[in-house]
Amino acid sequence: MANQEHDLPLYEKVWLNHPFQRVMDSFILLLLLLLLSYRVFSSNNFTIPWFLAFICESWFTFTWIVILNSKWSPAVTITHLDRLLLRVPELPRVDLFVTTADPVLEPPIITANTVLSLLALDYPTNKLACYVSDDGCSPFTFYALLQASKFAMFWVPFCKKYKIQIRAPFRYFSNVATTKSEHSLEFKQEWSRMKDMYDNLSRKIQHVTSKQIPLQLDGEFAVFSNTEQRIHPTIIKVILENKDGISDGLPHLIYVSREKKQHQTHNYKAGAMNVLTRVSGLMTNAPFMLNLDCDMFVNNPTIVQHGMCILIDSNSGKDVAFVQCFQQFYDGIKDDPFGNQWVTAFEYVIRGMAGLQGPYYAGTNAFHRRNAIYGLYPDEIIESGRKEGKLGEKILIQQFGSSKEFVKSADLAFDGKTYSSNDISPSDSVEAAIKVAECDYERGTCWGKKIGWLYGSISEDVPTGLNIHRRGWRSECCTPDPIAFSGCAPRGLLSTMIQQKRWASGLTVVFFGKHSPLMGMLFGKIQFRAGLSYFWLTNWGLRGVFEVCYAALPTYCILTNTNIFPKGPGLWIPIALLVIYNVYTLLEYLKIGLSVRNWWNNQRMSIIRTTTAWFIGFLSAMLKLSGISDTVFEITEKEPPTSDAGGNNEDAGRFMFDESPVFVVGTTILLVNLTAMLVKILELQPTHGGDGCGLGEFISSMYLIVCYIPYLKGLFGRGKYGIPLSTICKSGIFAFLFVHFCRK
Ligand SMILES: O=c1ccn([C@@H]2O[C@H](COP(=O)(O)OP(=O)(O)O[C@H]3O[C@H](CO)[C@@H](O)[C@H](O)[C@H]3O)[C@@H](O)[C@H]2O)c(=O)[nH]1
Numbered sequence: 001m002a003n004q005e006h007d008l009p010l011y012e013k014v015w016l017n018h019p020f021q022r023v024m025d026s027f028i029l030l031l032l033l034l035l036l037s038y039r040v041f042s043s044n045n046f047t048i049p050w051f052l053a054f055i056c057e058s059w060f061t062f063t064w065i066v067i068l069n070s071k072w073s074p075a076v077t078i079t080h081l082d083r084l085l086l087r088v089p090e091l092p093r094v095d096l097f098v099t100t101a102d103p104v105l106e107p108p109i110i111t112a113n114t115v116l117s118l119l120a121l122d123y124p125t126n127k128l129a130c131y132v133s134d135d136g137c138s139p140f141t142f143y144a145l146l147q148a149s150k151f152a153m154f155w156v157p158f159c160k161k162y163k164i165q166i167r168a169p170f171r172y173f174s175n176v177a178t179t180k181s182e183h184s185l186e187f188k189q190e191w192s193r194m195k196d197m198y199d200n201l202s203r204k205i206q207h208v209t210s211k212q213i214p215l216q217l218d219g220e221f222a223v224f225s226n227t228e229q230r231i232h233p234t235i236i237k238v239i240l241e242n243k244d245g246i247s248d249g250l251p252h253l254i255y256v257s258r259e260k261k262q263h264q265t266h267n268y269k270a271g272a273m274n275v276l277t278r279v280s281g282l283m284t285n286a287p288f289m290l291n292l293d294c295d296m297f298v299n300n301p302t303i304v305q306h307g308m309c310i311l312i313d314s315n316s317g318k319d320v321a322f323v324q325c326f327q328q329f330y331d332g333i334k335d336d337p338f339g340n341q342w343v344t345a346f347e348y349v350i351r352g353m354a355g356l357q358g359p360y361y362a363g364t365n366a367f368h369r370r371n372a373i374y375g376l377y378p379d380e381i382i383e384s385g386r387k388e389g390k391l392g393e394k395i396l397i398q399q400f401g402s403s404k405e406f407v408k409s410a411d412l413a414f415d416g417k418t419y420s421s422n423d424i425s426p427s428d429s430v431e432a433a434i435k436v437a438e439c440d441y442e443r444g445t446c447w448g449k450k451i452g453w454l455y456g457s458i459s460e461d462v463p464t465g466l467n468i469h470r471r472g473w474r475s476e477c478c479t480p481d482p483i484a485f486s487g488c489a490p491r492g493l494l495s496t497m498i499q500q501k502r503w504a505s506g507l508t509v510v511f512f513g514k515h516s517p518l519m520g521m522l523f524g525k526i527q528f529r530a531g532l533s534y535f536w537l538t539n540w541g542l543r544g545v546f547e548v549c550y551a552a553l554p555t556y557c558i559l560t561n562t563n564i565f566p567k568g569p570g571l572w573i574p575i576a577l578l579v580i581y582n583v584y585t586l587l588e589y590l591k592i593g594l595s596v597r598n599w600w601n602n603q604r605m606s607i608i609r610t611t612t613a614w615f616i617g618f619l620s621a622m623l624k625l626s627g628i629s630d631t632v633f634e635i636t637e638k639e640p641p642t643s644d645a646g647g648n649n650e651d652a653g654r655f656m657f658d659e660s661p662v663f664v665v666g667t668t669i670l671l672v673n674l675t676a677m678l679v680k681i682l683e684l685q686p687t688h689g690g691d692g693c694g695l696g697e698f699i700s701s702m703y704l705i706v707c708y709i710p711y712l713k714g715l716f717g718r719g720k721y722g723i724p725l726s727t728i729c730k731s732g733i734f735a736f737l738f739v740h741f742c743r744k
């Protein structure tokens with residue numbers, strides 16, 4: 001009987017079928033092809049604009065095929081915790097990674113909450129170790145973790161005793177009403193005690209970070225004296241150590257700030273992740289790792305069990321390298337005005353990828369198999385060991401660096417062996433760990449090139465995932481109820497644009513680099529459809545170029561009184577496309593319970609984002625690829641938890657601008673279109689013998705203006721709600737040049 005239970009699968013994968021979606025997708029594709037053939041076969045004219053339109057539309061058709069390919073075989077995974085729990089003694093160890101990089105943009109209280117939610121996971125605590133990487137080298141962050149670890153001694157038992165779901169205290173206390181009568185008196189008392197303790201904790205952290213109370217850099221903190229954010233030696237501190245290996249205590253908690261030297265690149269988050277991988281390899285060497293950004297917290301305390309159901313399943317889990325959970329956000333502004341909650345992308349595209357070789361790695365909310373990160377191929381594993389003969393120590397040192405201790409741990413990881421619980425005592429390995437966190441450690445090794453998190457792109461997540469898929473691994477989504485993790489999305493237009501620009505730029509570098517999906521398909525084991533679905537993601541920057549070009553065409557036509565769209569019956573093709581595409585996407589939104597407003601906001605933002613942030617991102621990627629300037633990882637600002645937890649301040653959802661070049665592009669597009677409208681209405685168009693501009697161009701230009709209405713308001717807005725004068729001037733010059741060039 002027991003044996004039989006052992007054979008039951010721990011998870012199942014179910015493919016979904018959406019016939020309506022397939023019909024609509026195909027119909028839209030048909031219309032696109034019709035439009036293309038119209039262009040080819042109409043003897044109308046073969047002018048440059050006509051040709052450009054053809055190129056752009058071919059691109060859009062290709063993009064549509066990519067999207068349709070990604071969406072067509074959606075799958076969900078169903079995990080069986082009950083079956084896993086029959087094997088509790090054999091549950092594998094899991095190392096938990098959190099990254100933070102700036103105590104101002106990422107308030108330490110947020111990181112502390114992430115860590116608290118991890119410490120309180122429903123998983124044997126002797127099998128967990130939590131590592132925090134602090135690229136900010138901030139005594140404040142360290143202080144916050146130290147205080148949080150003291151609070152954890154009360155918080156974790158409280159959560160487990162009362163089966164609390166949300167174990168990040170700031171969220172728990174902000175949205176749970178606990179004075180309900182069904183709660184016992186004992187619970188209410190403990191609840192208030194916890195709340196007082198948490199308030200006290202956050203007040204202390206607040207006082208220190210706001211420098212109301214100066215932090216003395218002595219004792220535990222002495223290592224932080226004489227450090228600068230970008231120049232300091234490695235600091236590793238074991239904050240909590242589960243010395244007796246008890247399963248219902250607290251996990252290990254380790255603070256890591258890798259060495260930084262002036263003028264030495266540190267490869268941003270990818271560099272931090274590789275250091276965490278090595279440090280944890282020395283200390284606990286768990287076969288699996290979970291990585292979270294500091295702005296995410298555990299929303300489902302059983303999530304590690306869910307993840308393990310997939311990864312240790314003896315059948316279909318064998319070739320799964322990582323398990324990706326959706327990125328979902330709390331306190332999202334109503335109706336998603338800046339389009340950064342990505343609900344439909346996860347629901348349709350990423351679920352779709354899950355039915356192919358698997359979702360891409362999104363940088364956070366993912367469980368990784370350690371030896372896959374170390375470069376193992378799935379077919380090198382047989383049963384629990386490694387098939388091929390062992391790599392010699394010499395080769396391992398070449399690949400993994402000169403730490404003998406680390407090489408030994410990597411060797412164990414390759415063999416699928418782990419340290420026995422009794423051997424684990426993180427504080428014994430601090431010295432060796434400091435060494436592997438040094439700047440020069442990676443020199444000449446394969447870190448960041450072939451193994452670990454890959455360097456070179458500021459969207460390190462995508463090439464890292466591609467590199468894993470390239471070896472023939474699969475990945476899976478894990479979407480339990482309640483949702484696995486919850487985090488904060490950028491709150492304003494500015495931070496959204498910074499994030500979008502970074503993604504587009506990083507993804508473009510990937511697209512043209514040696515870790516591109518195409519290379520993975522040609523020379524690696526990325527399956528055809530999976531590789532194609534990666535195009536959806538890696539093409540974001542390129543999409544910006546085509547959309548800017550396509551946006552310029554109708555205005556050019558209006559200004560010069562020419563046309564790119566068919567006239568007469570042919571006009572119905574683009575019009576039908578516009579209408580049907582919009583109705584179809586609207587239905588997609590309604591189907592998963594989103595509002596019409598949400599749909600429109602996202603629709604509009606997709607135009608604004610593509611033509612501005614993605615376009616600029618593409619340009620910056622080109623500068624990087626041609627070696628002119630490097631790109632930097634600009635960190636998204638995270639809002640500290642405030643008293644008005646609903647985010648109901650008056651600025652929420654309002655468009656605010658600054659002097660960033662992304663707004664110059666948008667304002668230019670708007671100004672050019674307004675000019676074109678003016679020219680049309682005042683009938684200032686040149687007259688010539690040819691075929692003049694028609695309804696198609698007019699509708700396109702109007703549609704763009706409607707999308708850009710927030711910018712139109714910004715032209716007249718004041719203060720932060722207005723587009724800065726300098727931006728308007730720059731855009732004015734660009735717009736003038738464009739109009740002038742057209743009229744010539
Ligand atoms: O030098 C750095 C820069 C950033 N980070 C960390 O990277 C994470 C992500 O940074 P954030 O500013 O929050 O960026 P987002 O745009 O929200 O992140 C998304 O995009 C990134 C790639 O651009 C991915 O790494 C993330 O996982 C993904 O959530 C945070 O934990 C940072 O602390 C570092 O550790 N070191």
Ligand SMILES: [Mn+2]
Pocket residue numbers: 293295488636
């Ligand atoms: Mn983030």
